[in-house]
Amino acid sequence: MVALPIVLPPTVLGFYVLLLLGPNGPVGRAVESLFGTRLPFTFEGLLVASVLYSLxxxxxxxxxxxxxxxxTLLEAAASLGCSPLRTFFRVVLPLSRAGVVTGLVLSFAHTLGEFGVVLMVGGNIPGETRTVSVAIYDHVQALDYASAGATSLVLLGVSFSVLAITYALQRRTPNAWQTASKPGS
Amino acid sequence: MADSLEARFVRRFRGGPAISADLVLPGGDGPVTVLFGPSGSGKTTVLRALAGLDRPDEGTIVNAGETWLDTRRGVFVPARHRGVSLLFQSYALFPHLTVRENVAFGLHRHDRAERERKTARALALLRLQTLGHRSPSELSGGERQRVALARAIASSPRLLLLDEPLSALDAPTREELRGELRSLLRQVGVPTIVVTHDRIEALALGDRMAVMVGGRIHQQGPVGDVFERPADHEVARCVGVDTVLAGRVVASGDGLATVESHGLRLTAVDRGLAGDVWILLRAEDVVLERDGGTRSSARNHLPGRVTAVTSEGPLVRVALSSGEARLSALVTRASRADLGLEEGADVFAVVKAPSIHLVPRA
Structure with a gap:
């Protein structure tokens, strides 16, 4: 279920999110009665949609x-009196650092580049819901190639750094959990 | 008894054999029980059930009056509330923590001062003070084993479970740590169960032993009793029917040790042992002679009488009594015929000093 956004066309996802968050959608109605605000075409709404999309x-x-x-590390923790929650924070999370950082970096980069969902839910309101990717599209539409180029170059640099950091992290902690001795039979 | 451990349970595996345990540890001042058996006999399953990492299908486990498992009443105390420390075969050290942090890991319920005191004590007990800042990946196998032990005992557990504690080590390190482990377990004084399939380990570490074959505990009792009087042929085959004698080192010098056992005096190679020992003798190392007059290099000529002769494939196993001691020798059929080895025959058992293996006795 959580993997669906990978294969679902972004505009389709955006469409359903829009329906869900809209004034007639169940979530939209609940939010409106609770906070008195509407989510579509706001930064908050865009945030909700982005989380769903990049999760x-x-x-x-x-x-x-x-x-x-x-x-066996989890079992060792349990036999040392560790609760599941403490085991997660003291053992699982530190040993999965590389994977966690990779996940954060990937979802950040992915959010940066989203387009379809943003247009559907955010509506491209300058200063409110216009994202970098949409801004580049707008520049090109306005034949402002200089601005489009500058923004694109920034994004290229960011993407490149993100990849470099990810790979560096993965190399530095190669299977940190396997440095313990061989598992027994 | 109030501080005893009683475990009676069955664990079934789909498509596999059922493992059943019927284990009673009388308690007292830290006796070490060896759970002995061949690979695949279910020893580790029993250990995991005691630790609370595995849930038996039916049965009860009661430790010192506290019920850890009662399937009929739906009682199951999870591992973290049992106060049982388990030493894993692979040691399971946390690779992202230093030696000191590993040892202190189970002490999070204590305040800072108490935590540091207990950590320091465990590190000192295992001579790890200088390695506290190291990461487990920078340690040798023997050092890792000592760190895992320090971690297991640091929290003063109510029960200590060691799963093949020495099996991951190379032979020389194993031998060295075996002696250390024995005195450490005595010093710590926590009731301990050691799983092993190694006879020498069982003799060296255990006060009591339980023999597990084919998923069932066949015999339990003092180590000497089990080795000298196996309850059935499966136990006999698994502990080995070769000679195990309780003895004492009475003198040593010139690289040799004199050992007394059941009225016999034996000469063995001195390995620096003193006091009570187990004397291990492989049946194939015992030579039988009809007249003791021949000159030979062997140091031990023991007079005895044949009590039984059984065929073992191409060989014949000859049981003899020499004084109070019972010995076992393996000879060929031809030798048996030549010497006329029948029940009641008087013979000499000849054993070279290097063939006598001594193991410290608890």
Whole structure:
């Protein structure tokens, strides 16, 4: 379910989110009666949609690195009187650092580049819901290639750095959880 | 008894055999029980059930009057509330923590001063003071084992479970740590169960032992009793029917040790042991002679009488009594015929000093 946004066309996701958050949608109605505000075409609404859209890009690396933590370490923690919550923060999370950082970086980069969902839910309001990617599109539409180029160059630089950081992190902690001795039979 | 451990349970695995345990540890001042058996006999399953990491299908576990498991009443105390420390075969040290942090890991319920005191004591007990800042990946196998032990005992557990504690080590380190482990367990004084399939480990570490074969505990009792009087043939095959004698080192010098056992005096190679020892003798290292007059290099010529002769494939196993001691020798059929080895025959058992293996006795 959480992986659906990977294969779903962004405009389709955006459309359903719009319906859901809209004044006639169940979520939209609840939010309006609670906070007195509407979500579509606001920054908050865009935030909700972005989380839904980019969640799988964080969840997959998180889950993979959590699952890779050796089981005996969790059992060792339990037999040392550790609660599941403490085990998670003291053992699982530190040993999955590379995966967690990868997930955060990937979802950040992915959010930066989203387009379809933004247009559907955010509505491209300058200063409110216009994102960098949409801004580049607008510059091109207005034949302002200089601005489009400058913004694109910034994004290229950001993307490149993000990848570099991710790879560097993955190399530095290669399977940190496997440095313990061989698992027994 | 109030501080005893009684465990009776069955654990079934889909498509596999059922593992059943019927284990009673009488308690007292830290006796070490060895859970002994071949690989796949279910020893680790029993250990995991005691630790609370595995939930048996039916049965009860009661430790010192506290019920940890009662399937009929739906009682199951999870691992973290049992106060049981388990030493994993792979040691399971936390790779992202230093040695000191590993040892202190189970002490989070204590205040800072108490935590530091207990950590320091455990590190000192295992001579790890200088390694406190190291990461587990920078340690040798023997050092990792000591860190895992320090971590297990630091929190003063009510029960200590060691799963094949020495199996991950190379032979020389194993031998060295075996002796250390024995005195450490005595010093710590916590009731301990050691899982092993190694006979020497069982003799060296255990006060009591339980023999597990094919998913069931066949015999339990003092180590000497089990080795000298196996309850059935499966136990006998698994502990080995070769000779195990309780003895004492009475003198040593010139690289040799003189050991007394059941009225016999034996000469063995001195390995620096003193006091009570187990004397281990492989049946194939015992030579039988009909007249003791021959000159040979072997240091031990023991007079005895044949009590039983059983065929073992191409060989014949000859049981003999020499004084109070019972010995076992493995000879060929031809030798048996030549010497006329029948029940009641008087023989000499000849054993070279290097063939006598001594193990410290608790």
């Amino acid at each position: 799988p890009f964080a969840v997959q690396p998180f889950a993979a690195s959590f699952a890779a933590v050796e089981r």
